[in-house]
Amino acid sequence: MQKPIVNVMVKAARAAGGVLLRGMNKLDAISVVEKDRLDYASELDDQAEKAIIRELKRAHPDASFLGEEGGAQGRGGALFVIDPLDGTSNYLRGFPHWCVSIALVEGGVAQHGVVFDPLRNELFLASRGAGAVLNDRRIRVSERKDLNGAVLATGFPPRERERAPAQLECLRGILQQAEDFRRTGSAALDLAYVASGRCDGYFEAGLKAWDVAAGQLLVREAGGRVCDFRGTQPGPMAARAADSSHQVIAGNVKLTDVLQKAIVDSGYAAAFR
Numbered sequence: 001m002q003k004p005i006v007n008v009m010v011k012a013a014r015a016a017g018g019v020l021l022r023g024m025n026k027l028d029a030i031s032v033v034e035k036d037r038l039d040y041a042s043e044l045d046d047q048a049e050k051a052i053i054r055e056l057k058r059a060h061p062d063a064s065f066l067g068e069e070g071g072a073q074g075r076g077g078a079l080f081v082i083d084p085l086d087g088t089s090n091y092l093r094g095f096p097h098w099c100v101s102i103a104l105v106e107g108g109v110a111q112h113g114v115v116f117d118p119l120r121n122e123l124f125l126a127s128r129g130a131g132a133v134l135n136d137r138r139i140r141v142s143e144r145k146d147l148n149g150a151v152l153a154t155g156f157p158p159r160e161r162e163r164a165p166a167q168l169e170c171l172r173g174i175l176q177q178a179e180d181f182r183r184t185g186s187a188a189l190d191l192a193y194v195a196s197g198r199c200d201g202y203f204e205a206g207l208k209a210w211d212v213a214a215g216q217l218l219v220r221e222a223g224g225r226v227c228d229f230r231g232t233q234p235g236p237m238a239a240r241a242a243d244s245s246h247q248v249i250a251g252n253v254k255l256t257d258v259l260q261k262a263i264v265d266s267g268y269a270a271a272f273r
Contacts, residue, residue, distance in 0.1 A: 005059070005104060006127060009080075009114045012055035013100045016048035016084050017118030020091065020100070023047075044091075045069050048084035052102060056080055068210045079105040081237065083210035087186035101188040103213035108236025113214030115192045124192040124218055132195050132221040139196040141224035141252045147177035147262065150200040150255065153190040154181055157206035159245065163271045167205075170268035174259075187248075191215025194250050195222035201251030201259050205229070205272065209237055212248055225256040229269040247272065 002010075023044040049069045056063060064074030067082040080102060085091055087098030096119050104112040115124040124139075126132040132139050144150050152174070156164065171181060182199060184190055187207055193199045195218035216226045216234065227233055228247040249260050263269050 002125070003112070003127065006112050006114070006125060008056060008059040009102050009104065009112060010116075010123065010125070012052040013102055013114045013116035013123075014118075015051040015055050016100045017116055019048045019051050020044060020085060020098075021118050024091075024094070045085045045088060048100065049082055052082050052084055052100070053080075066209060068208065077106065079237075081105055081110075081210050081213040083188060086188040086211060087184075090185045095185070097184050097189065098186055099189050099192075101210065101214045103217060105213065105237050110213050110217040110237065113217035115188050115214050115218060117189065117192075124195065124214075126195070126214070126218040126221040128217065128221070130221065132218045134192075134196050139222050141194060141219065141222050142197040142200045142255075143252065144200045145252075145254045146258050147174060147255075150178045152178055152181050152259070153193065153199045153202040154183060155185070155187060155190070155204040156183065157204065160206035163205070163268075166266070166268045166271040170263055170266035173266045174262050187211040188215045191248075191250055192218055194224060195219045201249070201255050203229075203247075203249040203259060203263060205245070205247040207246040207248055209246070212246060213237060216248070216250070219250045224251055225253045226250045227256060227260060229260065229263050229272060231257075231260050 046069045049067045053065055062076040063078045063080055064076040065080050066072050083101040085098060086101050091098045100116045102114045103110045111128045113126045124134050187204060190202045192215055194202045219226050227249050249256055
């Protein structure tokens with residue numbers, strides 16, 4: 001049985017999903033800003049985030065928030081980390097792969113996570129110590145033990161283009177063994193897909209807390225492991241982490257070790273010194 005706070009988070013994610021689904025009918029009229037080079041936000045990102053915060057505040061008026069659009073808000077002990085539209089570029093082009101991501105962080109550790117795909121009506125949930133589910137069915141990471149035949153997800157974030165040559169060299173090396181890569185444009189869904197076994201593993205750099213807070217918990221609760229390119233576990237998360245950039249590797253324990261070694265051996269990890 002879901003905890004009351006998870007029910008509230010689900011309600012908030014569905015409220016944001018409703019905003020985004022309705023907005024799909026007027027994509028040509030949406031106001032879009034370029035926050036940074038090749039990094040876009042729309043008025044609907046903002047509206048969806050406000051819908052989430054409004055629902056969460058009804059149940060937790062003293063909570064604090066870290067959102068992609070609104071930044072850090074409030075001083076409460078419980079911290080909700082929010083990406084109201086992960087995959088904005090996909091959304092603005094009508095490419096059907098984007099989601100809403102919400103995590104509740106206490107003491108720097110994610111306790112509950114929600115990743116909601118409104119188009120497919122897929123709801124990924126995880127609570128610390130209670131496992132992960134997709135539409136109420138338990139999910140697990142894949143059992144693949146090495147790169148042979150693996151299907152991996154990654155991304156090419158705008159903030160990391162100066163390291164693109166090192167990343168491409170890394171991909172070239174991994175593809176000597178792996179079956180293929182998927183580049184979907186949504187880090188939260190990539191992590192949810194690893195948690196559910198749809199992808200064997202995932203790695204990406206240049207990520208923000210709201211990109212990964214819920215997804216990392218999903219992977220761990222589905223029996224997987226999350227680390228950075230050096231193999232270090234992620235540290236505590238706080239509202240002041242808005243400007244921090246994250247590297248993430250995710251998969252089952254054995255595959256994550258193999259993938260992390262491949263990233264180091266290729267020289268890609270050294271690009272972040």
